[in-house]
Amino acid sequence: MTTPISAASITGSPTDAQLVEFVTREARLLDQQRHEEWLELFTPDGHYWVPLEHGQTDPRLTCSLMYEDLLLLKVRVERLKGRRTFSQQPQSRCHHLLQTPMVDVRDEGANRYVTWTPMHYVEARRDEQTLYAAWATHHLTVVDGRLRMTLKRVDLVNCDAAFGNIQLFP
Template identity: 60%
Template sequence: MTAITEKTLTDFVYAEARMLDEQRFNDWLALFTDDAYYWMPLAHDQQDPKLHTSLLYEDTLLLRVRIERLNGQRTFSQQPKSRCHHLLQAPSIEAFDADKGEYTVRTAFHYTETRQDKQTLYAGWATHQLVAVDGVLKIRQKRVDLVNCDAAFGNIQLFM
């Protein structure tokens, strides 16, 4: 891979959202480092996922289990399958350290999840902590902050 640029980072975020919209969950999971986390805080400005309750705080093992459930033929709660759509603002580069190969990208989004006649809209910000691993960008942590994170939610079936 050539040198990582701001365009490389923003293209990565757009490609990741498209994978989710296309339900390419195994390809999406391959974007994560082995020690990565997918985090959705329960409170605004929450700083610690371990000392405070979160909506989601999943390592790659838990993500893999969710993906297997979503792909399973006997997952009756997903027949028909849920679908989603990401509408992203232009990502902003929050941190860029080429020497360490560490980058932070923040993106405001609207996310729609639908199944049968039910459609739910979420709005928030995704913060990707990215690292270069052997010249390839990987997600070390994806944090999804919902505008109404402290609301009562039904089941969020897919990934934002």
Template identity: 35%
Template sequence: MATSPAAPRAASGGPVRLSAAPADVAALIMHEADLLDERALEAWLALFTRDALYWVPADHGDSDPLRRISLFYDDRSIMEDRVWRLGHPKMFSQNPPARQVRVLSAPMVEASGADTMSVRTKFVMFEHRLREQRTFGGVYLHELVRQQQEWMIRRKVVHLVNRDTVLWNIGVPI
């Protein structure tokens, strides 16, 4: 799966034409965003495979989360811990919880195989908490696998456009 948010290039150097994601894949990507907006984090976690990775690189062009600093680099176990902590009544950094809404572009297929698909979606996320407002924008890259006739998220990479600004208290998945 590509990890750079730059548009894919053909061998000729021109941009590759991406195809629109099938309806079931687009519905999955939109459903994931809705679950995050609603803070239905247990249901959100259920969309991911047991070997899932969730990565938000700290710098443009990062391709190796094991050698570079990341805003998030969570395997499934860390994702489960994060969801548990966010639901705990003593999670003061999210008391009161942030309210968020995401607006997504149409998901576009970058690559696909028999039971795999890489999908790119542009997003803007608005967050409000304690009279503070923040806006995040960027590109979601989802690597999906089909398991028992359903698409599941194996890897999600979030390339933030505003990753180099002060990003205090990001505890909720973007």
């Protein structure tokens, strides 16, 4: 049985503690394979981005490891659950080890908040385990009293290395 992960309703601007709690809750949902709940954290126009180049500034004009909108994220989640997805039998599991997230931008007027989190991410399946070091940047906004992601950007330290298939979400 999974433990419910609640998010406090926000009136006014979120506190730094609420922004940090959002980032840690988001990682926990991924680690517990609660992908549908994780998808609900995105705004309808939200994106998940893993750049291919260090310092990459544009996900559309330069190739990325991943640049997915909500529709593509939903397709990926459905694929992960599919019985005919042989690369997920048995299912991959992941673990996000986060340093304390830092709040980089607080723009209450624009309802825009940005956090930056150094992390290690482990993806495991059978006897294979892959470790990635990364920085996660969450672009957040408050919608109907709840924090939501407009963008999650994950910069892998060795983004320009040759990778196998990354099955889940660093």
